[in-house]
Amino acid sequence: xxxxxxxxxxxxxxxxxxxxxxxxxxxxxxxxxxxxxxxxxxxxxxxxxxxxxxxxxxxxxxxxxxxxxxxxxxxxxxxxxxxxxxxxxxxxxxxxxxxxxxx
Numbered sequence: 001x002x003x004x005x006x007x008x009x010x011x012x013x014x015x016x017x018x019x020x021x022x023x024x025x026x027x028x029x030x031x032x033x034x035x036x037x038x039x040x041x042x043x044x045x046x047x048x049x050x051x052x053x054x055x056x057x058x059x060x061x062x063x064x065x066x067x068x069x070x071x072x073x074x075x076x077x078x079x080x081x082x083x084x085x086x087x088x089x090x091x092x093x094x095x096x097x098x099x100x101x102x103x
Contacts, residue, residue: 001042001044001070001094002040002070002071002072002091002094003040003041003042003043003047003050003068003069003071004038004039004041004067004068004069004071005025005038005039005040005041005050005054005067005068006037006038006066006067006068007021007037007038007058007064007066008037008064008065009037009062009064010059010061010062010063010064010065011062011063012059012062013059013062013064017057017059017064018037020057021058022039024053024054024056024057025039025054028041028043028045029042029043029044029045030042030043032084032087032088034077034080034081034084040088040091042091042092046070047069047070050068051066051068054066071093072093072096073093075088
């Protein structure tokens with residue numbers, strides 16, 4: 001499945017800490033990072049499991065933030081670099097259940 005991971009660095013977050021997070025994301029599966037502090041990740045983990053694996057790199061004291069969301073094949077981009085569309089088309093997005101109606 002494909003996930004979008006976005007990291008908001010706090011005021012005192014070092015580039016070294018961001019580098020460790022980057023390595024942590026890359027260890028979880030196929031990835032692409034074409035926008036600073038943002039990754040696309042293909043993994044069998046769910047969003048909570050990804051968060052739990054990466055929380056060691058996110059500092060509450062610095063005010064770091066991390067957001068993880070599963071994405072579908074309904075995507076668009078611009079100026080994402082060579083071969084990006086082909087890379088993303090080869091990824092496994094899984095299937096999504098139909099939306100539930102709230103009554």
